[in-house]
Amino acid sequence: MNFDGHSRVRTMKAAVVTGAGRIQTDTLALPTPTKNQVRIKLEGCGVCASNLGPWAGPEWMSFPTEPGSLGHEGWGFIDAIGEEVHDLDIGDRIAALSYHAYATYDIADQQAVVPLPPELAGHPFPGEPLGCAMNIFRRSQIGPGQTVAIVGIGFLGALLTQLAVAAGAHVIAISRRWFSLDVALKAGASAAIPMQDHWQIIDEVKGLTQGRFCDCAIEAVGKQWPLDLAAELTKERGRLIIAGYHQDSPRQVNMQLWNWRGLDVVNAHEREPAVYLSGMRDAVQAVLDGRMNPSPLYTHWFPLEELDTALDMTRDRPDGFLKALVRYP
Template sequence: MYGVLSPVPSVHLHQRGDRGNPTWKGSTVLEKDMRAAILYGPRDFRIEVRPRPRIEKEECLVRVRACGVCHSELHQWEVKEPGLEYPRFIGHEVSGEIIDAGASVRDFRKGDRVAVWTESGGYAEEVAVRFDRIFPVHPDIPFAQALAEPISCATNGVIRSRIGLNDSVVLVGAGFMGLILLQEIRAAGAGRIIAVDVRDTMLELARRLGADAVVNPLRGDAVAAVEKELGGGKADVVFEAGGMQETLDLAADLCRMEGKLVLFGYHPGPRQIKHFGYWNWMAFDIVNAHFRELNVILNGARIGMALLNAGRIDMGPLITHRFPLEAVNEAFAASREKPVGFVKSVIVFD
């Protein structure tokens, strides 16, 4: 979700072109090149021909079959922020097939279906990835569902929350990440789970994916409704996965005294915590469920991908919008506009 994004390392203008160009050399050029979507500015992805990545001895070359559109990438597609440089070679939720492996790679070979952790370059036909950032994908799992990076984030969020057996849990924010969290909260041994969201379509999905009850704050007093569903009290654990002040405030209102308030949502902006006096008085056990260390991210991916492969996480209902590489701008527009029923855009390659 928070991949570090880097600008394009080099621009090979001499290799740009198309079949209508008389200087195009046909198949000799195609063998060395690949198509990639490069972000040149707000709402301006362009498809270009780029050199294929070369692999080091500890790397695999992966033919990309799917790359998820991440919420963390939306802002740089939408607006030019101060300090943001273009062109940008983004995309980090990648799965695909290994088509070449370096001499030091032992665990993987050509033809393996994998999900990978990469910081950038995912909106392209091929990526080079170190072998220790690659995770097997079961043959029954479609590539579009095998998105290691968001699965890693959710997995680490649940690990860090240390949910107790039979704890009552409220999830505030049942979007794409929230609906992965929900399934892992269930897998971790939670008791009653209540999902809270303002979108009825998301709440229907939450029910399907394991919520015992759902509450829509637009339909009445959410605190009273959750307390009723929990038999009178507040929750032992509340996950805030909305990333807004309102969802944070509601999460705190739903958490019992000395309960666990898990801050999973991403809250950019000024350094402030509103209502800290209340949090302090309520003696909340506050868990910041964010991660920066590579080893932690890879461990979350390893555990989360194992859960996916074992059928304990169902990503099927979450992948609602698929686009070819050429329609990458449309894929981002869908993620921004979120039409009814939208959960996640994924770029898919045939």
């Protein structure tokens, strides 16, 4: 038997990408959760930089997209449950790992749902990127007294700055935008360096670390130059963490440098749903503990009908921008 908490509601809104840089908003029938599934009345969804590849309309992309697809950072309330769903009830506020969340409703497996405690009521919680930050932080093995370079202070880099500072590390923030560097300093970074000149940055970090360089360098941009830079900033037997999204083209690496310094290189992109969910649960606790505070990092909000503007802004990253959220009525 399916239990529906809002039986009078029969339709939903969903964004459809119709071509490169183009969307429309369709009205559709509500989906029905089946065995082990829940339906979520979404409050909102984060806009992810991984959407930008499909948004640009590459040859491999097919249009139109499925309604709501590309959206995977949703949160909201359970509004219907399918058979054999346990420990979840209608009205529970949750974050979910679902894949059609550019819509007012979505379906998720019960195993892909993370309950949100009452202390987070009213606070947006795009679980997937927050969980991603926690998993990257875990794999970075950052501890008290370590020096950590974070190359790229966007939403992810700002979260990692907060977590590293809370762990007692000394953070050197590197970003091309003064706005982002200011965000990092307010989060407790020990130093902030504009990402302008490759060798000047290396010399400055060398001076800040008395020639030792960094115990850990996290590359959070997803481009060739920041990847090269992060490797140069990592000390001998240090840890180079690849957190940027490298899906636009192949990369070259300086294997001579990596080998000579004996670097531990970690590709921190997880693919196991269970690991994502573990990170999301850790993110809930980190927010409750005060080790992570994402709220001031949500800089721009849009209605579903303006998802195209949100995606363009995520691509162009104007001054003052860190993270866009799409919010539903």
